[in-house]
Amino acid sequence: MDRPIRVIVAKPGLDGHDRGAKVIARALRDAGMEVIYTGLRQTPEQIVAAAIQEDADVIAMSILSGAHNHLFPKVVNLMKDQGADDVLILGGGVIPEDDIPGLKEAGVEEIFTPGSATQTIVDFIKNNLKRD
Amino acid sequence: MFDKERLDQIQQSKKDWEDKVLNKTLEKFPERQDEFQTGSGDKIERLYTPEDIQGINYDEEIGYPGQYPYTRGAQPTMYRGRLWTMRMYAGFATAEESNKRYKYLIEQGSKGLSVAFDLPTQIGYDSDHSLSAGEVGKVGVAIDSLADMEILFDGIPLDKVSTSMTINAPASVLLAMYIAVAEKQGVSADKLRGTIQNDILKEYIARGTYIFPTEPSMRLITDIFEYCSESVPKWNTISISGYHIREAGSTAAQEVGFTLADGIAYVDAAIEAGLDVDAFAPRLSFFFNAHNDLLEEVAKFRAARRLWAKIMKERFEAKSEKSMRLKFHTQTGGSTLTAQQPDNNIVRVAIQTLAAVLGGTQSLHTNSKDEALALPTEDSVRIALRTQQIVAHESGVTNTVDPLAGSYYIEAKTKAIEEEAMKYIEKIDELGGAPKAIDLGYIQQEIMDSAYDYQREVESEKRIVVGVNKYKSEEEPPTGLLKVDPAVEELQKKKLQELKSKRDNEEVNNRLEALRKACNSKENVMPYIIEAVKAYGTLGEICGVMREVFGEYQQSVRI
Numbered sequence: 001m002d003r004p005i006r007v008i009v010a011k012p013g014l015d016g017h018d019r020g021a022k023v024i025a026r027a028l029r030d031a032g033m034e035v036i037y038t039g040l041r042q043t044p045e046q047i048v049a050a051a052i053q054e055d056a057d058v059i060a061m062s063i064l065s066g067a068h069n070h071l072f073p074k075v076v077n078l079m080k081d082q083g084a085d086d087v088l089i090l091g092g093g094v095i096p097e098d099d100i101p102g103l104k105e106a107g108v109e110e111i112f113t114p115g116s117a118t119q120t121i122v123d124f125i126k127n128n129l130k131r132d
Numbered sequence: 133m134f135d136k137e138r139l140d141q142i143q144q145s146k147k148d149w150e151d152k153v154l155n156k157t158l159e160k161f162p163e164r165q166d167e168f169q170t171g172s173g174d175k176i177e178r179l180y181t182p183e184d185i186q187g188i189n190y191d192e193e194i195g196y197p198g199q200y201p202y203t204r205g206a207q208p209t210m211y212r213g214r215l216w217t218m219r220m221y222a223g224f225a226t227a228e229e230s231n232k233r234y235k236y237l238i239e240q241g242s243k244g245l246s247v248a249f250d251l252p253t254q255i256g257y258d259s260d261h262s263l264s265a266g267e268v269g270k271v272g273v274a275i276d277s278l279a280d281m282e283i284l285f286d287g288i289p290l291d292k293v294s295t296s297m298t299i300n301a302p303a304s305v306l307l308a309m310y311i312a313v314a315e316k317q318g319v320s321a322d323k324l325r326g327t328i329q330n331d332i333l334k335e336y337i338a339r340g341t342y343i344f345p346t347e348p349s350m351r352l353i354t355d356i357f358e359y360c361s362e363s364v365p366k367w368n369t370i371s372i373s374g375y376h377i378r379e380a381g382s383t384a385a386q387e388v389g390f391t392l393a394d395g396i397a398y399v400d401a402a403i404e405a406g407l408d409v410d411a412f413a414p415r416l417s418f419f420f421n422a423h424n425d426l427l428e429e430v431a432k433f434r435a436a437r438r439l440w441a442k443i444m445k446e447r448f449e450a451k452s453e454k455s456m457r458l459k460f461h462t463q464t465g466g467s468t469l470t471a472q473q474p475d476n477n478i479v480r481v482a483i484q485t486l487a488a489v490l491g492g493t494q495s496l497h498t499n500s501k502d503e504a505l506a507l508p509t510e511d512s513v514r515i516a517l518r519t520q521q522i523v524a525h526e527s528g529v530t531n532t533v534d535p536l537a538g539s540y541y542i543e544a545k546t547k548a549i550e551e552e553a554m555k556y557i558e559k560i561d562e563l564g565g566a567p568k569a570i571d572l573g574y575i576q577q578e579i580m581d582s583a584y585d586y587q588r589e590v591e592s593e594k595r596i597v598v599g600v601n602k603y604k605s606e607e608e609p610p611t612g613l614l615k616v617d618p619a620v621e622e623l624q625k626k627k628l629q630e631l632k633s634k635r636d637n638e639e640v641n642n643r644l645e646a647l648r649k650a651c652n653s654k655e656n657v658m659p660y661i662i663e664a665v666k667a668y669g670t671l672g673e674i675c676g677v678m679r680e681v682f683g684e685y686q687q688s689v690r691i
Contacts, residue, residue: 009691014251014267016340019380019467022580023587025691039689040340041255043263065251066507066616070266096506097609114471114504115600117591 003034005125007058010038010047012075015065020092020114024060027118028125033058044074052082057131060121064093068103076107086130092116134182142182171425172383173585174548180540188543193438197492197533199453201441203434203546204534205492206459211530216488217495218520219296221463223248223273224507225620227283230273234288236510240517244326245288246296246497248272249306254341256302256675259624269620271507272298276628277670281309282316291319295326296371296461296495301343303330304352305674308662311364327368327417327461330356333394334373336570336685338380338579343675346567348682352657353398354405357412359658368417370398371461374436377575378421379467381583384432385549387421389556390566390575392440396557397566399448409448413455422484422491423465429484430536431545433491436460439550443557462488463497469504473599474610477501478515485523490536496520506613573688580691628670635668643667644677651681 009025011018018040025037036054038047051059059079061072072091079087091103092112100111109128112121134142168176177184188194195201198208207213220242223230234245249272252264258276259268268274275281285295290313299306307328311321332349335342342349353370360369374382374391382390395416402412420436422429440458444450464484469477478501488496498516500508508516524530536542556578563569570576589595596602647660664674 014255014257014263014341015271016335016338017379018340019583022691023381023583026580026584027587029691035691037689037691039687041263065267066270067266069618094504094506096613096615098613114469115597117601118587119591 005033005058005129006054006056007033007035007060007125008038008047008051008054008056009035010042010050010059010061011040011063012042012044012047012061012071013063013065013067014041015063015067016040017064017093018062020064021062024062024092024118024121028060028122031122033125044071044078047075048078048082048084051079051087052084056087057129058088058090058125060090060092062092063095066094068093068095069099072103072108073106080107088125088128088130090121090124134186139183139186146181146183170384170428171423172385172428173582173589174383174385174428180544182540184540184544185547188547193547194537194543200445200456202437202457204537206437206457206494208533210492210533211489211524212533215524215530216493217244217294218242218517218524219244219246219461219495219497220513220517221246221248221298221497222513224271224614225269225273225616226623227273227275227280231284231286231288233510237513237517238288238293240514241521242517244294244296244495247284247298249297249299250274251341253306253671254299254301256305256343256671256679258628258670258672259621260628261672265621268624269616274620274624275306275309275671276624277631277668278309278312278665279627279631279668281306281313285313289319290314290317291323293325296329297326298329300329300332300335300339300341301349302671302675303328304356304658304661305665305671307356307364307367308658308665311662312666321364322366324364325366327371328356329373329419330370331373331394331419333397333566333570334376334391336687337377337390337575339373339376342685342687344678344682345685346571348678349685350397350401350567351405354402354407355656355658357402357415358405358407359656360415361407361411367415369412369415371417371419372398373419375419375421375463377579378423378465380579381467381586382579383582384423384425384428385552386556386578386582388432388436388439388549389553390560390579391418391420392436392443392553393557393560393566393569395440396443396447399444400565403448409444409450410452410455413444413448413450414452414457417494418458418460420460420462420493421465422462422488424468424480424483426483426487426490427536427542428545428549429487430490431542432549433460433488433493434534434542434546435549435553437492438546439553459494461495461497462491462493464488464499466499466503469499469501470597470600471504473605473607474501474505476599477504478519481516482519482523485519486527486529489523489529492534502610502613505610507616509612509614571688573690576688577690631668631670639667640664640669640673644669644673647674648677648681651678
């Protein structure tokens with residue numbers, strides 16, 4: 001790829017806990033990626049629209065309110081509807097272990113729970129991009 | 133606190149000690165690090181001596197508990213008179229489920245209720261709103277109308293308990309519902325005791341459950357101050373919160389500085405609205421965090437009390453001692469809990485509990501060990517409550533007032549935090565006050581910088597977090613976590629539908645229109661909200677009217 005990796009960092013739903021999202025946004029930026037942070041209270045439709053418009057390679061979403069099972073798969077499905085299934089979709093936040101297999105099944109590539117190092121996330125993105 | 137001659141002697145003896153004792157040890161056994169720092173990243177010295185507190189005047193700066201400047205405590209006898217209120221924040225799923233949890237907590241010795249609302253309730257949407265999908269009953273209880281509130285407090289006599297409600301943008305509506313439930317129980321509003329969080333500025337800064345723009349939000353807050361000072365005199369009308377600022381990543385001094393700057397903005401707004409400072413200031417309360425650096429946290433609480441007392445006396449010229457006395461609730465630090473080895477969190481919470489108690493808190497919520505994973509189970513909540521009870525009854529720290537006072541380090545650190553917090557307040561004053569500083573993104577940016585520094589230090593292992601970047605172990609995934617049944621959302625929607633078919637819809641519309649007029653005028657909106665609530669107008673309908681009149685806040689997004 002001849003341009004920097006472009007990432008949408010998004011907060012879907014009504015949750016206001018954005019420390020993690022912002023720290024990761026800054027870490028990805030410091031790792032040389034182009035980061036667009038959407039701010040709070042984004043609907044799945046808004047996140048997908050932003051990803052398409054910005055031609056994002058990655059969507060990284062964070063939820064700490066427990067609404068992940070509802071909102072993460074919705075974003076994945078809307079991206080598929082747009083024919084944009086070559087975008088790497090990641091999730092993070094307070095996500096119980098039991099919910100992770102279901103989310104991966106739904107098409108979220110990886111889930112990062114509290115305590116994940118930002119370097120781990122940077123490396124994961126670099127190694128798992130779906131586009132060349 | 134020491135005369136010049138004595139200080140000279142101490143300086144000399146310290147130098148002797150350094151030459152004869154210390155340096156020899158350092159040669160043989162170098163210290164573990166070149167420099168040591170507090171939990172907030174401030175440099176901390178090897179040793180504190182009378183030299184470090186030489187500028188402090190005991191009577192003026194430290195003094196006595198229950199007396200200006202309140203450094204040593206809000207009351208003269210502190211926990212010898214009465215222990216702090218053990219107040220566990222709880223609420224999830226439906227009003228019925230939460231009501232059961234409250235009754236359980238009261239049985240277990242909890243002395244006050246603390247209601248957690250779900251996000252749709254906190255942002256003024258009914259459970260059937262499209263944005264509520266997936267969020268109903270998740271982080272707290274779903275309240276759509278007075279009918280839910282009646283169930284929430286069923287069998288709990290509201291003249292006997294004090295209730296804290298974590299509600300901000302729609303605080304006026306939930307308070308109105310509480311007043312209406314009490315009335316149905318035959319309890320008049322003047323007997324109600326409790327707190328609404330009602331602190332919108334920190335929602336813009338750190339917590340995110342804002343609805344309206346700054347100006348109408350500040351007006352709603354002063355309407356509540358005014359209404360309660362006449363009709364609900366024992367109610368704490370605001371809980372000015374540093375908790376979420378700290379959770380968002382601030383340092384201890386930023387927590388104090390930004391929180392008191394918000395406090396100044398509320399006092400300014402109320403005075404501007406024509407209220408007398410001593411009529412409302414005694415009902416202001418604060419809410420702080422307790423993190424792991426025990427001594428820094430104790431100094432922080434003491435510094436906050438002293439600084440607020442000075443601000444109220446000198447800046448606002450309050451006359452009543454009660455206006456100068458900072459009372460606060462504490463919650464242990466959620467962001468310090470780890471998902472790894474969750475049992476370790478019990479120990480963290482115990483240290484934080486000690487910090488809050490040694491800092492002189494009026495009430496305390498202790499987090500449960502499983503909160504980095506999910507909502508806490510009944511078992512883990514019980515351990516958290518027992519932690520407070522052990523500190524209260526077994527640790528001995530409650531038997532004398534402000535036991536760490538006079539420690540060279542504690543007094544020096546208290547002074548240092550006070551001074552650093554004051555610098556932030558001065559900077560915010562220069563920018564035009566807290567609301568302006570928030571609009572400019574200044575406060576958010578400062579917090580974000582601290583949060584990022586912290587994360588870098590954890591990842592570079594400059595800072596050790598047990599179980600996360602050191603002492604890791606293989607673990608089985610935790611079991612038995614609490615899950616909120618997704619059926620709650622459907623149930624709430626059904627209850628709403630039934631309500632709307634049963635109530636007098638014309639009456640609801642009339643009262644909503646009366647509220648709209650009040651919002652457009654300068655009248656106090658509280659009586660109109662109470663009327664709308666009593667007719668079973670829903671939270672979403674009432675906030676909907678206010679959204680139409682006031683508009684919605686637009687967040688400034690920066691990383």
